[in-house]
Amino acid sequence: MSDSLGILVTSNRHLEYVVNLTEAAYAKGKKIQIFFTGNSVSLGFEPDFKKLVGKARLSVCDVSFRASGFHGREDEVPGVGFKDFATQARNAEMAVECDRYLVL
Numbered sequence: 001m002s003d004s005l006g007i008l009v010t011s012n013r014h015l016e017y018v019v020n021l022t023e024a025a026y027a028k029g030k031k032i033q034i035f036f037t038g039n040s041v042s043l044g045f046e047p048d049f050k051k052l053v054g055k056a057r058l059s060v061c062d063v064s065f066r067a068s069g070f071h072g073r074e075d076e077v078p079g080v081g082f083k084d085f086a087t088q089a090r091n092a093e094m095a096v097e098c099d100r101y102l103v104l
Helices: 015-027 038-045 047-052 062-067 088-097
Strands: 004-009 031-036 057-061 100-103
Touching: 004 015, 004 088, 015 031, 015 047, 031 038, 031 088, 038 047, 038 057, 038 062, 057 062, 057 088
Parallel strands: 004 031, 004 100, 031 057
Antiparallel strands: none
16 A cells, blocks of 8 residues: 655646545545646646645646746745745656656
């Protein structure tokens, strides 16, 4: 039985799945890490994004965030601090650290 789950989110179409999966895994006592990259960085501005706060370690690709024109809006993403805006190295770390790794 795995104790941790890593979720790589690359699309802005799957927030409902991410939230539901995270809530289910959290209820089972799993440690969850989520890395948002590409178009998915815009999900941080969606109202339901806050449902992830406190249930998972949240990280956002800083390069994708800036490329999407969101630089200066980092404080608007709930649960994501300054150090959570990271490079793809954070994604690689997550893949190694987690027992299961899901890509959406």
